[in-house]
Amino acid sequence: MPTVIHTADVHLGAPLGWLGARASDQREQLRQTFRSIIDLTIQEDADCLIIAGDLFDSNRPPGSAVRFVLRELARLGDSSETYTVILPGSHDHMGDGSVFSCYSNEFAQIERVHILGAHDVRSVVIPRASLVVHGDPPRSNSSSEHRLAKLRPQADHEYNVAVAHGSVDVVPVEPEDHPISRDELLAPGWSYFALGHWHSWREIEGKGAPAVYPGAPEVIAADQAGSGHVARISLGGEGVEVTKVRVGARTVSSVQIDVGGAMDTDEVARRVATEHPKDVNAILSMTLTGLMPVGSGFEPEALLEVLKPDYFHVRLPRLNYEVRLSHDDLEALPERLVIGRFVRLMKEQIDAAEDSNDREDLEAALQMGVALLQGKDVLA
Secondary structure (H helix, E strand, O other), X not given: OOEEEEEOOOOEOOOOHHHHHHHHHHHHHHHHHHHHHHHHHHHOOOOEEEEEOOOEOOOOOOHHHHHHHHHHHHHHHHHOOXXXXXXXXXXXXXXXXXXXXXXXXXXXXXXXXXXXXXXXXXXXXXXXXXXXXXXXXXXXXXXXXXXXXXXXXXXXXXXXXXXXXXXXXXXXOOOOEOEEOOOHHHOOOOOEEEEEOOOOOEEEOOOOOOEEEOOXXXXXXXXXXOOOEEEEEEEEOOEEEEEEEXXXXXXXXXXXXXXXXXXXXXXXXHXXXXXXXXXXXXXXXEEEEOEEXXXXXXXXXXXXXXXXXXXXEEOOOEEOOEEOOOHHHHHOOOOOOHHHHXXXXXXXXXXXXXXXXXXXXXXXXXXXXXXXXXXXXXXX
């Protein structure tokens, strides 16, 4: 039963400036995660490692990143009989001056490493697995050409895998975003479609062969909650088994925090820690909602400093909360308007309340009601 490890969108050499001072740490983690993919491939004794585009973040990656890849692929070749098939992507697209052209001799010297598109190679035969891997790489960063449609399986081999880097039209896609149509994924004769370009895990539903985006194996953008995996593919007579394998170290977490009643930064930090306990590998994004008390000492920048030791990176929170109105602000609302009349009716109930707890509840209801009447989304 042939085994394939499928990855894509590694983006070695990415600047990752959005991580600030932690960018260099994450660039190193991209390398460590790629090394883990090589380790997994060796452990699985895989017949093929497929890299479905954007191994590098650009066609001018740091020389150290290219040399690192060459060393790791040579290690794979020395430790196994695995074939490595690389499809250039949109960031590291094939063409004159591309990274794969400039280093073509170095890649060619490593046994069983093949670059699809180099020297007009469109298919790679893996004899021991009766497997052929096919691909036609992008020639530019953006294109409307349907390259997957040009590929044809070889009937004299038991298994045929198509590799493509682009966007499937199961969602609205830009015409120049290397399009892939759902009809192309229904073509007969294929065993598996190894896709790249989308950075979160996605299995494309359909009646054809399994088609999978493994996503970026390591976080490269703040919106990648579904990254961190590779696909392990088992090709057999009874069907294709796709297994999602975790390889990434970092995670992206988005939390929504109700800051209602919080009087200072430490209180907000405690609420964050309750929603998302300490995790030094988490990249944390926060949305703050609710009604902040008048006079609260909360400071968004100070929150980052408090949380920074407990997470890999904390992004400046999205401020979606409202500040409670003062007594004078409430009194200034015109009584002829619904909102002003609401304030006065609520104040009558507050003044009549004999229990302090009831009074506090009514005060909170007053503030919430005013905010809602003003069209503010304090219940988000």
